[in-house]
Amino acid sequence: MLEFTDHHERKVTFxxxxxxxxxxxxxxxxMDGKYLFTEHKVRGIEFPGGKLEDGETLREALQREVFEETGASLAELKYMGAYTVHGTQPFKKGVYFGIVDDLFFKCEYMETYGPVVYPSIEAVPEEKRSFLLDDPCIHYIYEISRTDGFFS
Known part of the structure; x- marks a missing residue:
């Protein structure tokens, strides 16, 4: 298990x-060799995700969240582990790598402005970035995606 500290000075583990x-x-x-992000209406550009709904598996929740926030359907999923934020209200995220199968235009993207695609986190303009893209644990997971061969 790896340990990090987030922007709120909370312990985060992967x-x-x-x-x-x-x-x-x-x-x-x-998608097509680039990373699929979503532009959250408040936080800015970040990776898609969210909360499980009653009766969903993690994989079903991720498929739903990615579609709601970007219009993308995923062809492949690979579970990478758990990202846990420790604090007064701890929560755990199941982290997956996914390959986009198709991207559909939607009139509504829930709490986001929809999909954005960049070749890397570093290519996301600083003024549009969510603080989550600078989270050391998320950045570590992103670096794994670049080096582990899953997306080749």
Whole structure:
């Protein structure tokens, strides 16, 4: 298990050996060799994800969240582990790498402005970035996506 500190000075851990159990999901997804992000209406550009709904598996929740926030359907999913934020109200995100199968135009993207695609986190303009893209744990997971060969 790896340990980090987030922008609120909370302990954050990433456990690649964690079982697929969590109450949130996060998707690091690629489409045509680039990363798929969503532009949250308040936070800015970040990776898609969100909370599980009653009766959903983590995989179903991620498929739904990615579609709601970007219009994308995912062809492949690979579970990478659990990202846990420790604090007064701790929460755990199941983290997946995904390959986009198709991208559909939608009239409504829930709490986001829809999909945006960049070749890397570094290519996202600083003034549009969500603080989550600078989270050291999320950045670590992103770096794994660049080096582990899953997306080749």
């Amino acid at each position: 456990d690649p050996n964690s079982a697929e159990d969590a109450d949130h999901v996060l998707g690091i997804c690629k």
